[in-house]
Amino acid sequence: MSRFIVNSSKALSGEVCVSGSKNSALPILASCILTGGVSTIKNVPVLSDIEIMCTILSHLGCKINRVDDVITVDSSNVNCTAVPFELTGKIRASFLVAGPLLARFGRAEVSLPGGCTIGTRPVDLHLKGFSDLGAEHIIKDGSVSISCKELSGARICLDFPSVGATQNIIMAAVLTKGQTIIENCASEPEIVDLADFLNKCGANIKGAGTDKIVIDGTNSLKGCTHTIIPDRIEAGTLMVASAVTAGNVTLKNVNYSHLSSVISKLTEIGVCITEFGSDINIKCTMPVKTTSIKTMPFPGFPTDMQSQIAALFCFINGTSVITETIFENRFMYVPELIRMNADIKVDGRTAVINGKGGLVGAEVNATDLRAGAALVVAGLAAKGKTIINNADYLKRGYCNFEDKLKKLGADVIIEE
Ligand code: EPZ
Numbered sequence: 001m002s003r004f005i006v007n008s009s010k011a012l013s014g015e016v017c018v019s020g021s022k023n024s025a026l027p028i029l030a031s032c033i034l035t036g037g038v039s040t041i042k043n044v045p046v047l048s049d050i051e052i053m054c055t056i057l058s059h060l061g062c063k064i065n066r067v068d069d070v071i072t073v074d075s076s077n078v079n080c081t082a083v084p085f086e087l088t089g090k091i092r093a094s095f096l097v098a099g100p101l102l103a104r105f106g107r108a109e110v111s112l113p114g115g116c117t118i119g120t121r122p123v124d125l126h127l128k129g130f131s132d133l134g135a136e137h138i139i140k141d142g143s144v145s146i147s148c149k150e151l152s153g154a155r156i157c158l159d160f161p162s163v164g165a166t167q168n169i170i171m172a173a174v175l176t177k178g179q180t181i182i183e184n185c186a187s188e189p190e191i192v193d194l195a196d197f198l199n200k201c202g203a204n205i206k207g208a209g210t211d212k213i214v215i216d217g218t219n220s221l222k223g224c225t226h227t228i229i230p231d232r233i234e235a236g237t238l239m240v241a242s243a244v245t246a247g248n249v250t251l252k253n254v255n256y257s258h259l260s261s262v263i264s265k266l267t268e269i270g271v272c273i274t275e276f277g278s279d280i281n282i283k284c285t286m287p288v289k290t291t292s293i294k295t296m297p298f299p300g301f302p303t304d305m306q307s308q309i310a311a312l313f314c315f316i317n318g319t320s321v322i323t324e325t326i327f328e329n330r331f332m333y334v335p336e337l338i339r340m341n342a343d344i345k346v347d348g349r350t351a352v353i354n355g356k357g358g359l360v361g362a363e364v365n366a367t368d369l370r371a372g373a374a375l376v377v378a379g380l381a382a383k384g385k386t387i388i389n390n391a392d393y394l395k396r397g398y399c400n401f402e403d404k405l406k407k408l409g410a411d412v413i414i415e416e
Contacts, residue, residue, distance in 0.1 A: 153178025
């Protein structure tokens with residue numbers, strides 16, 4: 001596993017371009033199965049999770065070609081509807097091929113992806129949606145087999161606005177006869193991007209971005225060309241990295257409306273954020289003040305930014321409070337920050353952070369993708385050197401992270 005070495009850095013400054021969204025590219029790549037044709041997906045970040053999704057699609061019979069940030073998927077010869085654990089176990093998003101396979105072939109056999117450090121990551125809401133559309137499923141030996149002679153439109157109400165379940169049900173419903181209504185669905189920008197892609201392919205999806213989506217099934221879909229939206233979590237992470245070093249950074253290719261809750265919180269604590277079209281400038285000079293955060297489904301504060309902002313709070317004198325409402329175990333980074341002299345107390349879903357003049361560099365372990373990002377943020381402003389082990393986690397979700405930070409003046413290096 002690689003190590004990310006972060007030395008105490010001066011104020012970050014300059015500009016970087018934000019890459020395409022990992023969490024939008026993954027479902028859109030999976031949805032290419034539906035078209036039986038050729039799609040060209042642009043602005044796809046170079047990440048290990050994307051590589052794994054491409055491996056899964058190739059396993060199913062898709063022809064994949066990648067040139068820089070453009071991936072072409074030819075799904076005309078998909079000849080397999082089963083995905084083994086050695087593939088699904090690597091990324092939870094692998095389960096997103098279930099909906100497209102079910103829609104196109106009437107069956108799918110996908111190994112359950114299993115949990116990860118942040119939670120058990122069940123797929124019961126996905127399976128309930130498939131059942132509402134008329135599919136049956138059997139879970140045996142860690143795999144779920146889903147089948148249906150013919151799906152039919154249904155009214156589906158999700159117990160929780162699950163991003164993945166919303167995406168999987170959309171993909172299962174677009175070729176389903178009749179009308180499907182999904183209520184209490186997720187409204188994240190990645191849902192809207194998936195719907196935009198599928199509508200370009202000939203689908204009829206309305207309401208993406210709200211809590212009610214209406215899908216009128218069509219007979220077939222054709223491949224198309226689509227550009228992935230910017231990665232709002234990468235952008236938010238770079239904004240926090242700028243703030244923690246009292247920097248002055250401009251991010252290019254950012255969608256301000258995808259980050260309103262993060263921008264609102266950073267502004268509240270005293271960070272100066274200005275929008276210039278698709279660019280955002282983050283300037284942090286005055287001493288910032290404490291606040292409280294509660295993670296919520298979009299448009300609330302994103303859980304994927306929780307650990308990064310906690311790292312920033314360690315440098316703000318006073319008490320800040322974070323409540324995590326989405327995942328059951330998303331404070332794994334706390335013991336690592338405590339090794340850097342942080343004063344954080346976790347009680348259930350709440351972390352109380354007592355900032356007292358900063359942190360000291362140490363050797364720490366990344367426990368998941370966003371925890372790793374939090375440790376990088378902490379290391380930028382901590383005194384001395386921070387060595388982050390298990391840095392391969394960062395390659396899962398941050399494209400050219402080291403280069404982007406270096407371009408802004410950070411003293412970082414990846415040791416393979
Ligand atoms: C997506 O995961 C993202 N991943 C996650 O980003 C993100 O944290 C999450 O949405 C929430 O925004 C991708 O898009 C690839 P959920 P997903 O279904 O779809 C429970 C990152 O760091 N749930 O909205 O798996 C679940 O346990 C990753 O980029 C069920 O109970 O998230 C969790 O508590 C981490 N049953 C909550 O819902 C289900 O069937 C939210 O999960 C599905 C989910």
